[in-house]
Amino acid sequence: MTQLIGLFPTPVMRVESLLGADDVAALAKDVAGTTSMTNAYSDRLSHTAVTGDQANSLFARLGGLVLPKVAEFGEVLFGEQLRWQIKEIWVNVLEPGGRQAIHTHANSFISGVVYLTPAHPSANLVFHKAIGGSDFIFNNNNPNAAINAFNAGKWALPVTGAGDLVMFPSYLLHEVPVNQGDRRISVAFNAIPDRLDNLGYAIRFA
Ligand SMILES: [Fe+2]
Numbered sequence: 001m002t003q004l005i006g007l008f009p010t011p012v013m014r015v016e017s018l019l020g021a022d023d024v025a026a027l028a029k030d031v032a033g034t035t036s037m038t039n040a041y042s043d044r045l046s047h048t049a050v051t052g053d054q055a056n057s058l059f060a061r062l063g064g065l066v067l068p069k070v071a072e073f074g075e076v077l078f079g080e081q082l083r084w085q086i087k088e089i090w091v092n093v094l095e096p097g098g099r100q101a102i103h104t105h106a107n108s109f110i111s112g113v114v115y116l117t118p119a120h121p122s123a124n125l126v127f128h129k130a131i132g133g134s135d136f137i138f139n140n141n142n143p144n145a146a147i148n149a150f151n152a153g154k155w156a157l158p159v160t161g162a163g164d165l166v167m168f169p170s171y172l173l174h175e176v177p178v179n180q181g182d183r184r185i186s187v188a189f190n191a192i193p194d195r196l197d198n199l200g201y202a203i204r205f206a
Contacts, residue, residue, distance in 0.1 A: 006149060012127065012157075012168045013073045018065060019114065019163035028116040028162075028185050030058055035093045044098025044179070053086035053189070062114060062187060063089065066165060070110055070191045073167045077109065082193035084110070094123060094184040100176035102128060108190035112167035119160040120181020126156045128173040 019027070031048075039045035053063030063086045070084045087108060094100070105111040113125065129152070140151070157166060168174065170190060192205045 009149075010127075010169065010172060011073070011076050012166065012172075013069070013076070014157065014160075015069050015165040015167075016161065017163045018069065018165040019116075021163065024116055024163045027058065027062070027187075031091045031116065031187070032093065032185060035091055039098075039100070041101040042098045044095040045100055046093050046095075048091040050088045050090045053089050055089075059089050059187075063189070066112065066114065066189065067191075069165055070112065070167065073110055073112075074191075074193060077169060078193070078196065082195065084191050084193050087190045087192050089187060089189040092186045092188055094176065094179050094186075096179055096182065099123075099178045102131065102173055102175040104173055105170040105190050108170035108192060110167055110191040111170040112165060112189050112191070114187045114189075115160050115162055115164050115166075116185040116187065117183065118162050118181075119157075119184050119186075120179055121159070123176050123179035123181060123184055124157045124160050125166060126154055126175050126177060127168065128154045128175070131173065 034048050035046035037047045037049060039047065051059065053059045067084060067086065070086070071081060074082050074084050092100070092113075119125075139153070141147075141153075145151070160166065194206075195202055195204045
């Protein structure tokens with residue numbers, strides 16, 4: 001017998017249709033005109049200010065829907081049912097031709113996105129294993145090389161529908177390539193647990 005073991009995999013959770021079609025349409029209508037901040041890297045991407053999930057009834061309702069799934073994903077990350085809170089939440093409107101530059105989310109453990117429109121395949125979330133470093137890098141990316149989970153440097157979500165929730169560890173590098181489809185509206189958030197306990201060495205977050 002030959003075994004191939006995938007050590008230390010990175011979890012990404014997609015919850016299909018967390019929001020129903022009526023909720024999606026109502027939320028998309030409510031948030032579409034609210035983004036007043038232009039992204040630093042793309043003038044076809046705009047955001048609302050980052051705020052807490054109690055800032056308005058829309059975010060509060062969305063937070064309530066999302067939190068049970070955040071706790072479920074948190075149990076995968078930390079092996080325990082923890083008390084989670086949405087620390088920040090904001091709206092993104094990505095117009096045709098817009099993109100989101102590669103980034104991570106600091107001071108957060110779980111980051112997620114709720115889609116209020118379908119994402120065109122060109123503008124699905126792309127996750128990266130690593131970029132840069134301080135040593136020389138060797139790769140074998142060429143037409144003869146089959147990409148697999150061990151040698152790939154990036155991975156794109158195959159499909160994202162309106163009403164879907166996607167969550168990932170906040171340290172994971174991600175980007176949205178140039179949107180070749182229609183306007184794409186999403187609500188993003190960062191979440192933290194109240195506490196982590198490593199053999200009695202505990203730390204609280206607020
Ligand atoms: Fe992000």
